[in-house]
Amino acid sequence: MGTRPRIVITRPGRRAVPLVRAITALGAEAMPLEVMRQEVLPETQAMRSAWLDFDQFAKAVVISPFAAECLAEALDRYWPQLPVGPHYYAVGGATAEVLHERLGVRVHVPPTGQGDSSETLLSLPSLQALDEQKILLVAGEGGRPLLADTLETRGARLTRLALYRRILVAPDDASAGMLARGDFAALVVSSGEMLEHLAGWCTQATLNRTLIISSQRLATLAGSLGFRDLRVASGATPAALAAAVAEACDLDDADVDHDDLEKG
Structure with missing residues (x-):
């Protein structure tokens, strides 16, 4: 079995937990990126x-x-x-x-x-x-x-x-390096404020990676920032974002409990 794809998620605080669970259920590695506090x-x-x-x-x-x-x-x-x-x-x-x-x-x-x-x-x-x-x-x-x-x-x-x-905060050194290298399969963002903040650590390698966003408005912003591989999820719920991850990374989402994750 190959290496699990790394999916970077930017949802802050406790709200990250259902999304981590959804992405892990796909067989991927979910990596929260702490760049915002509420x-x-x-x-x-x-x-x-x-x-x-x-x-x-x-x-x-x-x-x-x-x-x-x-x-x-x-x-x-x-x-x-x-x-x-x-x-x-x-x-x-x-x-x-x-x-x-x-x-x-x-x-x-x-x-x-x-x-x-x-x-x-x-x-x-x-x-x-x-x-x-x-x-x-x-x-x-x-x-x-x-x-x-x-x-x-x-x-x-x-x-x-x-x-x-x-409160937007800078990623730690390890996370900043991972972003700069594009050392992940996909980046999941559901906030325009967050996306603009992250752009400061993005290189060409980052911009070539898959970016999963939750609306067409964010897709327009992402395009203006230079992201090239854009996937628009059907919404911002963990289930919608996980489904977009599954499609983008060719993963099987059959084991994901969508009814439960719609609540997250």
Whole structure:
């Protein structure tokens, strides 16, 4: 049996675990690359006001799994019994799963098969005409303004809270050398911020390796950075990314539990 292909993954923190499991199940070597940390921001008066008035929001829109964790922690502190008023929306399946597991709520997500993105979430009929509805948008610092701008354009009375910050860090010497040599079969990235950060350690050898990304928007960015072998997964879930790895590296994904990994 030949050497297992090395797959480098860039998902930060605990979110890397289901993806490592999915890629390992393919018979590949999953190598997490620690180049980003997520840090909870101190609670502000704006946050306290939003939590105290949470029952007044018609909708809560959640950007990421970590934002969902932060929201759940806050609601656990302020609401021993969750109010029934707000409807929940998530950009992707992994975020929806955190909300469902932590809060037990039903979550609106982008239409099946259209990928996980702000654009696909905004296509939902219930987000078209918002007519002065109070909407809470929870996210991290920075990021794309598309969701906030579009919701306000459609009439929302929007409160946007940044609950955490992303901290980019340099790879350690061994990881930087591996990147520079292109000493891997594929690199998996699902964040534009991360992709731009990693470009600083990429050489021609790196750019010639397979890059697996989670959206067409990231494919456009990757092309502009010089990556040549691009594979666009059907979404950002561990199952979708693992399926793209299997196809790119000619691996058998028959043993992967896709139903379980869709939740990761």
